[in-house]
Amino acid sequence: MRQVTIVCMLSVVLLAGCWDERLYKNLAVISIAGIEGHMGDLKAYYAYPSSPNDPTKVAIVESEGLTPRDVRNKADLKTALTLDLSELSTYLMAEESAYDDIYPFLDIFYRNAQNPITTKFAITKGSPKDFIDVKKSLPSGLGEYYQEFIESVERNSIFPKGLDIQQAGSMLFEEGQDLVLPYLNRDEKNQTPIAEGLALFNGRKFTGTTLGKRDSLFLVLAAYGKADSARLSYIFKEEDKKTPLTVDIIRYKKKIKIQEQGKSAKVYLKSTFKVNIDEYPLDHIGEQKVKNKLEKFLEKKIKSETLKMIKKCQDASSDPIGIGKKARASRSKIWKEGHWKEIYKTLDFKVDVNVKIIRSGILK
Structure with a gap:
């Protein structure tokens, strides 16, 4: 009996390992991603820190493919590291893509537990590459910068507070209320985002109508209530x-x-x-x-x-x-x-x- 106990204890020690362990040295931790085009002809952009000592310096991987999963797989083949989206803080979608049903673009986020669903989600005027490929030095990492920018606008009751990929996905199936998403433009001179207002959706598709900051504030008040200010x-x-x-x-x-x-x-x-x-x-x-x-x-x-x-x-x-x-x-x-x-x-x-x-x- 004593021998059986010793064998069992040794077995527990030997089995105590991280079967799903992922080493950061093998990963490209993506903080911000963007997508444009239409199903069957998509282009995506993934940004990750290029320097371990300076998170504001980023490398951008571009890829093309048929589907969101396909472009992500092909992006993986373009770098020696494995793309890791577990810390993705901001996801940008081109306006042209939002005219299609946007749920297929989000589906992969709900299929894998390693994909974050608390990621900020916004529509861009023009290609998301212009918003990601920022040459100017930023005060923080690129994904963190965009996340904090969106949250600051939320606190001023212009964007719905706390809106993320999880909530956006749920609202796409809500019959009695339509989704609105942050609509971003870009300051060409300073290479920084501009909060234009809100993009209006009808069901799962962008209507092509956007509200300015003033109208967005009145909408957020009527639909969601006042945020911090x-x-x-x-x-x-x-x-x-x-x-x-x-x-x-x-x-x-x-x-x-x-x-x-x-x-x-x-x-x-x-x-x-x-x-x-x-x-x-x-x-x-x-x-x-x-x-x-x-x-x-x-x-x-x-x-x-x-x-x-x-x-x-x-x-x-x-x-x-x-x-x-x-x-x-x-x-x-x-x-x-x-x-x-x-x-x-x-x-x-x-x-x-x-x-x-x-x-x-x-x-x-």
Whole structure:
């Protein structure tokens, strides 16, 4: 019995190894990747640190192939190292590719446990190679730089906070709400990304319509709520005087109600803003009549801009606010008609905005 115990213990020691061990010295750890083209004719780009002492210096592997898996396999054959995407922080897709069904581009991320699904996902204006092949020195690694850039825009309520490949994949199968993705342009002079706004999707395909930063902020508020901060700037006109006015949105609440009218409906969006005055150089801001005047001005402006944003979404047959989800949850007849997107474009939106200035800064 004693001999059996000794043999068993020795066996455990001998078996205690990492069967799936991967040595970093054999890996090219990809921090950012991009893809463009169409199924059957794809081109991909993978960037990894070229210097062990300086993560800001990167090498880029380009490959062509039929499918996303094919281009990744062929990229592996172009370097002495094995491409490792387990630490991929940012995935870029060319605008032209997003006009196709984008799920096939994402499928490989869900098939392998080593592929991260918390990767940031964005659409680029032009080739993603231009965004990856950056000659200028950056303060951090390329993938980390893009991740932090996108997260900074998220904190300002212009991109949906926390949106990644996992959430994007789930929303592609959501019948009552359409996906939006960060839309990036590029500063040619400084070779740095520019947050243009949001790309609107209809189902799994890019509609070709993008919202600017201002419209994107109102969309994110209505669909996802305020992130860490949200600011609005206007020029307040009174008689012949033009005064800068900036408010910081402290709290935001919304309520959506659908009122059916035959085969269409009215949608009531009621929004409440509690704001702090960040910028307003005129005197007497502490007086109630001045506050009332500014509140009415802000309500009119916000209502107009919200309606403009909704109209752009309707024209693009994109429902990023999730009106369809609410209609389905309430078992509305307009959802049961079976052609929601056609009905969605005919909906009459009524926007009610209430603004309350709760703080006016540290000086009175």
